Amino acid sequence: MPELPEVETVRRALAPVLEQQFIAAAFVGRDDLRWPLPENLAARLLGRRFTSVDRRGKYVLMHLDQQDILLLHLGMSGSIRIYDTPPPLGKHDHIMLTIAASPTASATHYVVLNDPRRFGWVDVFPAAHQDSHKLLRHMGPEPLGNGFSAAHLQMVFKGRQGPVKNALLNQQLIAGIGNIYASEALFHAGISPRRKAATVRGQRAERLAAAVVKTLRAAIEDGGTSLRDHVQPGGEIGYFVQRLAVYGRAGQPCQTCTTPIKMIVQSGRSSFYCPRCQG
DNA sequence: CGGCATCCCTGGGAGC
DNA sequence: TGCTCCCAGGGATGCC
Numbered sequence: 001m002p003e004l005p006e007v008e009t010v011r012r013a014l015a016p017v018l019e020q021q022f023i024a025a026a027f028v029g030r031d032d033l034r035w036p037l038p039e040n041l042a043a044r045l046l047g048r049r050f051t052s053v054d055r056r057g058k059y060v061l062m063h064l065d066q067q068d069i070l071l072l073h074l075g076m077s078g079s080i081r082i083y084d085t086p087p088p089l090g091k092h093d094h095i096m097l098t099i100a101a102s103p104t105a106s107a108t109h110y111v112v113l114n115d116p117r118r119f120g121w122v123d124v125f126p127a128a129h130q131d132s133h134k135l136l137r138h139m140g141p142e143p144l145g146n147g148f149s150a151a152h153l154q155m156v157f158k159g160r161q162g163p164v165k166n167a168l169l170n171q172q173l174i175a176g177i178g179n180i181y182a183s184e185a186l187f188h189a190g191i192s193p194r195r196k197a198a199t200v201r202g203q204r205a206e207r208l209a210a211a212v213v214k215t216l217r218a219a220i221e222d223g224g225t226s227l228r229d230h231v232q233p234g235g236e237i238g239y240f241v242q243r244l245a246v247y248g249r250a251g252q253p254c255q256t257c258t259t260p261i262k263m264i265v266q267s268g269r270s271s272f273y274c275p276r277c278q279g
Numbered sequence: 280c281g282g283c284a285t286c287c288c289t290g291g292g293a294g295c
Numbered sequence: 296t297g298c299t300c301c302c303a304g305g306g307a308t309g310c311c
Contacts, residue, residue, distance in 0.1 A: 076306095
């Protein structure tokens with residue numbers, strides 16, 4: 001599922017359910033997802049209190065008492081569901097946290113991580129290590145934060161001979177953009193996905209930066225994009241799928257000029273664009 | 280360092 | 296209906 005907007009919908013759903021609440025029970029159904037889970041994960045989580053729920057790129061960072069962070073990445077097929085009664089666990093429900101107002105109070109919520117392909121991952125580490133964490137330390141700025149601008153894009157694209165589409169997917173340059181929103185942002189900026197990243201400067205960089213921000217914000221408003229796996233934690237689908245201009249629309253008319261949308265493969269991933277508007 | 284191919288894994292849909 | 300094949304929103308890794 002999950003690019004920045006989908007992960008943000010997860011964060012927004014989790015925050016009010018978790019903050020200042022305790023883990024009264026923890027079920028961990030296997031010892032690895034993409035990588036081995038932290039040893040004794042269930043025991044380490046039991047009795048802990050959540051302080052706040054943040055997001056960084058495509059990661060959810062759940063802050064725990066004792067200055068720890070519970071990190072979650074949903075990979076390609078992961079989803080979080082929140083229930084108020086104990087749900088039956090399915091084959092791919094790997095982790096369930098029982099949430100309560102105190103470690104021994106009766107449950108208020110059940111938070112379940114489902115991930116059929118198991119490309120997701122989970123870690124627990126001291127908050128002090130966040131900046132040095134292997135998976136976080138090289139991540140680029142948040143596109144919806146203060147560190148992102150056309151000037152930033154131009155700077156990180158400088159010298160890059162590869163296509164701008166690939167550069168947008170590079171989490172070290174900008175955090176949180178995945179295959180859907182890379183195509184969408186490029187369409188809204190009127191830039192071909194094949195254009196060499198280094199040539200996105202000046203007005204083009206301005207248009208792209210603005211399109212990235214606008215596209216991501218609109219998708220968050222709609223609860224993300226549901227193609228096959230993504231559901232919001234309350235079970236709602238993400239409605240941005242109805243607003244996709246090019247992604248998944250090969251052969252359909254461009255909404256601006258009616259030219260058929262084209263699909264190409266770049267570094268093994270599909271890209272969609274209008275050959276006329278994004279010449 | 281940049282760029283590309285490969286790999287991890289399961290399930291859904293297309294095509295026969 | 297049932298089988299096979301291909302594809303999928305992620306990123307680490309290793310090779311050139």
